[in-house]
Amino acid sequence: MSQLDSMDKLVSLTKRRGYVFQSSEIYGGTGSVWDYGPLGIELKRNIKEAWWSAMVHQRDDVEGIEAAILMHPRVWEASGHVDGFTDPLVECKVCKKRFRADELEGARCGRKPSKAPGAFKACELGEPRLFNLMFKTFMGPVEEAAATVYLRPETAQGSYVNFLNVQTTARQKVPFGVAQIGKAFRNEITPGNFIFRTREFEQAEMQFFVTPGTDEEWFEHWRDARMDFHTGTLGIRAESLRFSEHGPDELAHYAKRAVDIQYEFPIGWKELEGIHNRTDFDLDRHQQYSGKKMRYVEPGGGGRYIPYVVETAAGVDRMLLMVLSDAYYEQDMGRDRRTVLGIHPRLAPVKAAIFPLVRKDGLPEIATRLHDAFKAAAVPSFYDAAGSIGRRYRRQDEAGTPWCVTVDGRTNEDGTVTVRDRDTLEQVRVNADGVIDYLRERLAR
Numbered sequence: 001m002s003q004l005d006s007m008d009k010l011v012s013l014t015k016r017r018g019y020v021f022q023s024s025e026i027y028g029g030t031g032s033v034w035d036y037g038p039l040g041i042e043l044k045r046n047i048k049e050a051w052w053s054a055m056v057h058q059r060d061d062v063e064g065i066e067a068a069i070l071m072h073p074r075v076w077e078a079s080g081h082v083d084g085f086t087d088p089l090v091e092c093k094v095c096k097k098r099f100r101a102d103e104l105e106g107a108r109c110g111r112k113p114s115k116a117p118g119a120f121k122a123c124e125l126g127e128p129r130l131f132n133l134m135f136k137t138f139m140g141p142v143e144e145a146a147a148t149v150y151l152r153p154e155t156a157q158g159s160y161v162n163f164l165n166v167q168t169t170a171r172q173k174v175p176f177g178v179a180q181i182g183k184a185f186r187n188e189i190t191p192g193n194f195i196f197r198t199r200e201f202e203q204a205e206m207q208f209f210v211t212p213g214t215d216e217e218w219f220e221h222w223r224d225a226r227m228d229f230h231t232g233t234l235g236i237r238a239e240s241l242r243f244s245e246h247g248p249d250e251l252a253h254y255a256k257r258a259v260d261i262q263y264e265f266p267i268g269w270k271e272l273e274g275i276h277n278r279t280d281f282d283l284d285r286h287q288q289y290s291g292k293k294m295r296y297v298e299p300g301g302g303g304r305y306i307p308y309v310v311e312t313a314a315g316v317d318r319m320l321l322m323v324l325s326d327a328y329y330e331q332d333m334g335r336d337r338r339t340v341l342g343i344h345p346r347l348a349p350v351k352a353a354i355f356p357l358v359r360k361d362g363l364p365e366i367a368t369r370l371h372d373a374f375k376a377a378a379v380p381s382f383y384d385a386a387g388s389i390g391r392r393y394r395r396q397d398e399a400g401t402p403w404c405v406t407v408d409g410r411t412n413e414d415g416t417v418t419v420r421d422r423d424t425l426e427q428v429r430v431n432a433d434g435v436i437d438y439l440r441e442r443l444a445r
């Protein structure tokens with residue numbers, strides 16, 4: 001059994017099986033932007049649903065919202081993004097390629113054989129200049145500076161500016177949180193590694209408002225809760241996840257403390273999610289810039305204060321990349337080899353594939369009726385009658401489908417079907433009438 005050793009394998013498998021396509025592919029593609037296909041979007045929805053359930057539905061103290069992508073431009077002045085959300089950019093005057101000045105060592109220049117930028121005699125690197133990562137656009141018909149708005153680079157600010165709206169309407173008391181899932185945009189200088197770093201991506205972020213002085217305790221709580229989510233709910237191998245504490249010189253401008261949860265991707269250990277103690281930085285700045293009070297008033301006329309914020313900030317695309325990377329394996333089967341996406345059944349896009357063993361003896365009709373029953377029960381399933389049974393199994397293994405249900409000669413005699421397990425390859429006979437309940441029970445494990 002071997003596991004994923006290169007990102008290229010995943011790129012081609014996910015394209016072949018309809019998980020991820022390059023955006024605008026027929027025009028040559030858009031730089032580091034990707035589209036999710038039929039299976040990809042189902043997996044993404046299942047991951048987001050799992051996150052929302054854990055963060056919002058299974059708790060009393062977190063409320064969900066969906067703030068707009070376009071916000072008042074002053075928001076980004078207050079948050080520090082207009083002045084500070086920059087990366088140092090250097091350009092080679094000869095090949096015109098651009099690099100992050102702080103990542104030159106690990107970068108490769110466009111010449112062959114490829115070396116680090118500046119390593120060839122002919123290279124001529126310019127002076128580093130700060131490049132703001134926010135995408136700009138214009139609100140209304142006039143393209144002038146006063147009409148400039150930004151595509152949000154994080155969802156967090158939408159939760160801060162709505163802090164009091166949520167607190168009063170949901171009648172929450174500090175400590176409580178505001179959760180959001182939504183698109184964010186960053187004009188990254190060096191995007192890449194498939195969907196790991198893109199210019200348009202999705203975040204699942206939660207801002208937890210706490211009484212100052214309790215922030216460190218809450219930080220530890222959320223750090224551990226988020227790790228448990230990845231190992232427990234998403235079913236990721238614990239040995240492929242670790243914490244990485246930010247040193248004082250790595251902290252973002254708003255952070256008092258930050259820990260990344262890293263996953264061992266095929267490109268090495270990389271950030272999956274950040275847990276940040278953002279203190280009262282954001283609410284205090286919004287109070288200054290908007291002139292509106294951002295204070296929490298304790299019930300019964302108690303104290304008034306600006307809460308501290310403990311943030312959990314995960315990338316949805318990165319969670320999806322982690323789920324795929326963790327699930328991938330190749331297995332020697334003697335005469336051939338199978339490639340499997342062993343995705344946790346709860347997250348798998350399709351729960352069962354339904355096959356008639358042969359296209360005669362009324363088997364396709366029985367299989368079609370079974371497929372209809374799956375649709376009526378809203379259990380995602382896929383009907384496939386094309387090719388040998390072996391090939392059909394292999395296609396579903398690659399697609400990550402946990403069970404294949406085969407209607408065969410015995411079904412006509414005793415009403416049973418075969419259920420084949422993707423991971424153990426075990427086959428059991430189950431009553432066709434009870435197969436949905438059987439799989440539901442397996443899904444609930």
Ligand code: GAP
Pocket residue numbers: 153154155156186188195196197198199200201202203205271272273274311313314315316317318
């Ligand atoms: N609100 C805090 C914040 O945005 P961040 O560490 O910059 O913090 C949070 O981003 C998460 O968003 C990251 O851990 C990562 O999973 C995801 N993310 C950030 N930039 C990304 C990009 N260019 N492409 C894909 N995901 C990205």
